[in-house]
Amino acid sequence: EAAVTQSPRNKVAVTGGKVTLSCNQTNNHNNMYWYRQDTGHGLRLIHYSYGAGSTEKGDIPDGYKASRPSQENFSLILELATPSQTSVYFCASSDWGYNQDTQYFGPGTRLLVL
């Protein structure tokens, strides 16, 4: 089973502050994704990456940046956090080829912006 870890698991931030959420996977997967999960909206894609050095905008990228410095690590950055960004954030990874459709999710990060 593929392993994806996230840190921190819980975070309280102040409005206007900078927040960095980190994701690590040890499965040598090329693809990595950041989602947020909100009741009534399901899982929405924020940013994704096809490999080290690449980032792509997902469906709701406004207010977020992403960084993929290595195959293993993918960060989500909120430069100026707002209360509307209070949510649960999931990172996921997937491989190329036939299995690229199976996304393996991390445990999630609960972010509260006050």
Next chain:
Amino acid sequence: GDSVTQTEGLVTLTEGLPVMLNCTYQSTYSPFLFWYVQHLNEAPKLLLKSFTDNKRPEHQGFHATLHKSSSSFHLQKSSAQLSDSALYYCALRRPSGGSNAKLTFGKGTKLSVKS
């Protein structure tokens, strides 16, 4: 763009009764369809996937048939168990790789099974 529509909100069932969670989709391509399941305080994980019209993948007693003619991929199980209580997501992916590797998720259906 692509979209996925699921049974809205909460579905409550008594243990032993059949489960059916609806999923329909819109896409200009001929997409692959998936069901992901998320138990309370856990991460989502893949339950089923289908690439082929009218094939019926099965896992853990659940099955779903992709019907391209009706753009549907409903999730079914003959007899609900208490442990099936979870949030279920239907998702699609365009058939080719590259930038099409991303999934489009529905809003999720919460299944609650009671004794």
